[in-house]
Amino acid sequence: MEISILRLFHRVERDKRVTTHLALVGRAFCASKMFYTGDRDKRLEDKIREVNGRFGGNFEVIYVDDPVQLIKCWKEEGGIVVHLTMYGVPLLDIIDELRNFRKILLIVGSEKVPRIYYEISDYNVSITTQPHSEIAAAAVFLDRLLEGKEFYTEFSNARYKVVPSPKGKKLIRLD
DSSP: OEEEEEEEEEOHHHHHHHHHHHHHHHHHTTOOEEEEEESOOHHHHHHHHHHHHHHOOOOEEEEOSOHHHHHHHHHHTTOEEEEEEEEEEEHHHHHHHHTTOSEEEEEEOSSOOOHHHHHHOSEEEESOSSOOOHHHHHHHHHHHHHTTGGGGOOOTTOSEEEOOOSSSOOEEEOO
16 A cells, blocks of 8 residues: 655644654555655754654655646556545545455645645545644544554664563664
8 A cells, every 4th residue: 555645734833742743654554655845854864864864665745736736646556545634534434445445545734734635635534623733633644544553663774673571671783
């Protein structure tokens, strides 16, 4: 399954930690890339490359000028578009259907999301019908979609590996 995230309307000064954390969640929960719009942020892109360098994988962060065009291309290539919004269909009512698709673009907003994204999406899905964090929404969605398989994913080209430990921290160097 190919999963990508589209982060709408990134604002460097206001959203740097939120967008970085969204990318980290996407990476840890087996998405292959995160597209983002709004302010171009080389520090965000560099930060995720650094994480890949230390912990492996090839998660990409890609700036896009025209998110609507990206969505149209995604759909033309056979992918579906899932917009996470508190106004959508409850996740638990639709998750089994979504697991049947091989290519999913997950849209996550930042500021007020324009109507076009509600209309162009194949599915508007809610994690709850209450205001909540886009980071948490992405994590819950991806965990439910993958049914916990992300807990056992190993990333290639890692320099470090976390060793699960009931107390303290254990990190081993692989190279």
